Amino acid sequence: METLFLLAVATVVIVLIFDYTNGFHDAANIVATVIASRAMTPAQAVIIVGVFEFLGPLLGGTAVANTIGKFITLDGVAPVLALSVLLCGLIGAIVWNLATWYFGIPSSSSHALVGGLIGAVVVAVGADHVAWGFAELAQGRLTGITKVLAALVLSPLIGFWVGFIIHRLMSALLRAASPAANARLRGAQFVTAAGLAFSHGANDAQKSMGILTLVLLLGGFIPSFEVPFWVMLACASAITLGILSGGWRIVRTLGFAIYRVRPIHALGSQLTSAGVILAASIGGAPVSTTHVVATSIMGIGASERPRAVRWAKAKDIATTWIITIPGAALVAIQAYALVNLFIGARA
Known part of the structure; x- marks a missing residue:
C-alpha cells in the first residue's frame, strides 16, 4: 500500500510537470502572431494570455478529459503496474517536449502525450489495453485512439483551409481601408489572443485533467471517472505557470520563419485557431x-x-x-524499463 501511495503521488507530480511543460512549450504558439505583428509587447501578451489560459480549464468543461482518460484501458491491471505505465508515458511526453523546445521546433505536446502513453501501455501490458476504436469506426463511430488521431490529423487541415478562407474574406472587406486600419487590427488582437488562450487552456489542460483523474481512479482514490474540482484547479495553475514561464524559442519559427506576419495575418490566424480549438474542445476532441x-x-x-x-x-x-x-513512445519504453527495474512493477 505504501508503494502504491508513493507511486500515485509521484505520478500526480509528473502529470502536473507535464501540464507545466505543455504550457511552457505552447506559450509561443499563442503569442507568436501577436508579438510578430507588434500588436502587444511580450509583457502585455503574457498577462492577457495568462489570465484567459487559467480560465479555460475551469470553464471549458471536461469532454476532452473524458476522451484522453479513456483511450487506454487499464482495468484489471495491478494498481502499481497501472500507475507505473502512466508515469512512464508521461516521462516520454515530457522528455520529448523539452527536447523539441530546446531546438526551437514547434512540436506537439498532444502527439507526445499520445505517443508516450501508447508506448508505455503496449510494452508493459500489451496492445489489448489500448482502446484502438477500429471496431467502432467500422460502425461509423469515433472512439478511443481513432478519435484522438482523427482530431490530431484533421485539425491542421481544417486550420489551413479556415485560415485561407478567413484571410480572403478579411482582405476583401479591407481592400479600400487606409493604413490606419492596422491600428484597429492590432487592437482587435487583444480579444482574439484572449480567445485563443482560453481555447488552448480548455483543450490542453483537459488532457492533464484526464490523466490525473485516471491516476486517482486506478489508485482507488475515487470511485468513478469524474474530474474533481481540485484537479481542474491544479491543472489550470500548472499550465498557466508554464505559459508565464514561456518557451520563447518557438516564437521566431511561428512568427517569422513560415510567413512574414502582419496585423491582418495575425488577426486571421488567431480567429481561426481559437475557433477550431474551441469547437474541438466542445466536441471532446484533443487537438494540437x-x-x-x-x-x-x-x-x-x-x-x-x-x-x-x-x-x-x-x-x-x-x-x-x-x-x-x-x-515519445520510444522514450516511454526506455523509461518503463528503468522504472520496472527499481520498483518491480511487472506482476
Whole structure:
C-alpha cells in the first residue's frame, strides 16, 4: 500500500510537470502572431494570455478529459503496474517536449502525450489495453485512439483551409481601408489572443485533467471517472505557470520563419485557431495548438502569396510532427524499463 501511495503521488507530480511543460512549450504558439505583428509587447501578451489560459480549464468543461482518460484501458491491471505505465508515458511526453523546445521546433505536446502513453501501455501490458476504436469506426463511430488521431490529423487541415478562407474574406472587406486600419487590427488582437488562450487552456489542460483523474481512479482514490474540482484547479495553475514561464524559442519559427506576419495575418490566424480549438474542445476532441496555429499561418500565406510561404520550413515542422508519436513512445519504453527495474512493477 505504501508503494502504491508513493507511486500515485509521484505520478500526480509528473502529470502536473507535464501540464507545466505543455504550457511552457505552447506559450509561443499563442503569442507568436501577436508579438510578430507588434500588436502587444511580450509583457502585455503574457498577462492577457495568462489570465484567459487559467480560465479555460475551469470553464471549458471536461469532454476532452473524458476522451484522453479513456483511450487506454487499464482495468484489471495491478494498481502499481497501472500507475507505473502512466508515469512512464508521461516521462516520454515530457522528455520529448523539452527536447523539441530546446531546438526551437514547434512540436506537439498532444502527439507526445499520445505517443508516450501508447508506448508505455503496449510494452508493459500489451496492445489489448489500448482502446484502438477500429471496431467502432467500422460502425461509423469515433472512439478511443481513432478519435484522438482523427482530431490530431484533421485539425491542421481544417486550420489551413479556415485560415485561407478567413484571410480572403478579411482582405476583401479591407481592400479600400487606409493604413490606419492596422491600428484597429492590432487592437482587435487583444480579444482574439484572449480567445485563443482560453481555447488552448480548455483543450490542453483537459488532457492533464484526464490523466490525473485516471491516476486517482486506478489508485482507488475515487470511485468513478469524474474530474474533481481540485484537479481542474491544479491543472489550470500548472499550465498557466508554464505559459508565464514561456518557451520563447518557438516564437521566431511561428512568427517569422513560415510567413512574414502582419496585423491582418495575425488577426486571421488567431480567429481561426481559437475557433477550431474551441469547437474541438466542445466536441471532446484533443487537438494540437501548435498544429492549428502553424497551419492557419500557412493557409493565410497561401491565400495571399503562396510563393512567399517558406514551404521548406513547413516541411521540417511536418517531419517533426510525424516522428513525435513514435519518438515519445520510444522514450516511454526506455523509461518503463528503468522504472520496472527499481520498483518491480511487472506482476
